[in-house]
Amino acid sequence: MKYNTTDIAIVILNWNGKLLLEKFLPSIINFSEDANIYVADNASTDNSVAFLQTVYPNIQIIQNPINGGYAKGYNEALKDVSEPLLCLLNSDVEVTDNWLEAILFEFNKDKTLAIVQPKLLDFNNRQYFEYAGAAGGFIDKYGYPYCRGRLFKHIEKDIGQYDDNTDIFWASGACFFIKNKIFKSLGGFDEAYFAHMEEIDLCWRAFNLGYTTRFTGNSVVYHVGGATLKNTNxxxxxxxxxxxxxxxxxxxxxxxxxxxxxxxxxxxxxxxxxxxxxxxxxxxxxxxxxxxxxxxxxxxxxxxxxxxxxxxxxxxxxxxxxxxxxxxxxx
Known part of the structure; x- marks a missing residue:
């Protein structure tokens, strides 16, 4: 099967993020032609849903009954999403021109590929990688995650050192592409996590079953990071x-x-x-x-x-x- 943009469901999880949707939805709409855009709302109380219904009536809204965090929120939202490729996208991400084409190229090139992550740069400091996933993640013997472009608090400047397409161990949940059938065959995210590191667990489970996760430097997005739960919390x-x-x-x-x-x-x-x-x-x-x-x-x-x-x-x-x-x- 050869994938195209109509095969992609971009699913944005939202919880009281009306201001973020106002700021970041325009780039997603402008640069995601033919892809299907969903907002999965985690029982927001800030008028997010009303805003979407008024300003973006073509965006499909999935209303979760409770705020179950990232893990349960996506599990519930994706049950009835049928597109072959899922893009789980944070509400504080700005995308760029041709960001989907590079992702599709990787999926079409390698039929065994399960998960793909683009280059994640810092929205507020755009020459530097972003903490949440940078240029793809790995894990050490004792379960500590780290990234190309970010080790603990040390963030690297992007000077093209990771402008490649290479296999990684885990992809960031800030912008996470996965084949729908594989996500569902893995049982989705572990809801005991609520939020944080559930994508690493999912990638590890995929790895243990022989699936491949990849980074592509040909797709670039800018992530604010900490918009819903700051590092100071x-x-x-x-x-x-x-x-x-x-x-x-x-x-x-x-x-x-x-x-x-x-x-x-x-x-x-x-x-x-x-x-x-x-x-x-x-x-x-x-x-x-x-x-x-x-x-x-x-x-x-x-x-x-x-x-x-x-x-x-x-x-x-x-x-x-x-x-x-x-x-x-x-x-």
Missing amino acids: PKKTYLNFRNSLFTLAKNTDKNLVGRILTRMLLDGLAGLRFLFILKPLFFLSVLKAHASFYANLSYILKQRQLLKKRSNYFQIKSIVWSYFFLGKKTF
């Missing part, structure tokens, strides 16, 4: 630490106990660092993340038993060691 720290543990425990191939014990040590050091820099609420977030992980351990282990495992998922043993102890700041 301790809840984001809690979700990132907890969901990272969920993902590791579900999908790693072997020696789970040893890897979780190592994570306890490394996360403990991260928590102490938060105390040292006088951020006690973030320290508590790390503690709460581990408490929630152990409270949900029965569910996680049941999931682990059901999922296929595959070795050689990591390229580097410890990104923490490489970054903080060896001083490596770029991919």
